Amino acid sequence: MAAPDGKQRRLTFKQRRRLADPIQDIVSFNDTESKIAIASHPIHAMMVAFPIALAFSTLGADVMYWVTGDEFWPRVALYAVGIAFAVGVLAAIAGTVELLMVPGIRIRSASWTHFILAMVLLSVLGLNWGFRLEDPVGVVLPWGFLLSALAAGMTGITGWHGGKLVFDYGIGMHGKVDR
Numbered sequence: 302m303a304a305p306d307g308k309q310r311r312l313t314f315k316q317r318r319r320l321a322d323p324i325q326d327i328v329s330f331n332d333t334e335s336k337i338a339i340a341s342h343p344i345h346a347m348m349v350a351f352p353i354a355l356a357f358s359t360l361g362a363d364v365m366y367w368v369t370g371d372e373f374w375p376r377v378a379l380y381a382v383g384i385a386f387a388v389g390v391l392a393a394i395a396g397t398v399e400l401l402m403v404p405g406i407r408i409r410s411a412s413w414t415h416f417i418l419a420m421v422l423l424s425v426l427g428l429n430w431g432f433r434l435e436d437p438v439g440v441v442l443p444w445g446f447l448l449s450a451l452a453a454g455m456t457g458i459t460g461w462h463g464g465k466l467v468f469d470y471g472i473g474m475h476g477k478v479d480r
């Protein structure tokens with residue numbers, strides 16, 4: 302290493318031991334600000350509340366049908382999971398545009414993990430909805446219920462991971478971050 306006086310100095314053991322992350326040195330690493338936003342509030346974050354709440358509501362409606370036998374609940378579940386799927390797809394489009402457009406989001410592997418989790422979740426939501434179209438009451442027990450339980454679990458994992466993007470990596474937040 303060249304010292305201020307121009308002479309070469311050997312790195313100390315402590316200096317050599319310090320690990321460097323070459324990706325963090327890329328300037329665009331810190332460019333994580335949301336581009337698909339209204340007044341700096343990411344549209345994706347605003348939309349995901351609907352599929353999250355409705356996926357759990359679907360499971361709740363299936364449990365209510367199991368407990369009461371009232372055929373009102375399978376109709377609730379059909380609409381809840383259908384709207385969860387539709388709004389989830391719209392939220393995913395907003396998230397994907399963000400993922401592709403913002404360099405600091407695109408460069409982080411955690412963003413792609415969230416993308417994959419979300420794709421699995423949307424597939425389960427879509428399957429759970431399509432499966433119920435013909436006979437919303439007859440398919441609830443056991444397969445509709447099991448699909449709803451799987452969707453609720455995947456929603457928890459995907460939503461938690463989305464929060465990790467925001468709170469651990471500062472993704473989508475207004476202003477630049479330095480991590």
Ligand code: HEM
Nearest residue numbers: 343345346349393396397400416419459460463464467473
């Ligand atoms: C292809 C699909 C998706 C992509 C590419 C994606 C991408 C992102 C990105 C980039 C963020 C950071 C905030 C922002 O910039 O908007 C985020 C946050 C988040 N995502 Fe997704 N997402 C997808 C689908 C989903 C789905 C289906 C859910 C529903 C469970 C979800 C739940 C969340 C949550 C809860 C946050 C944190 C929001 C906050 O607390 O501000 N994402 N996602």
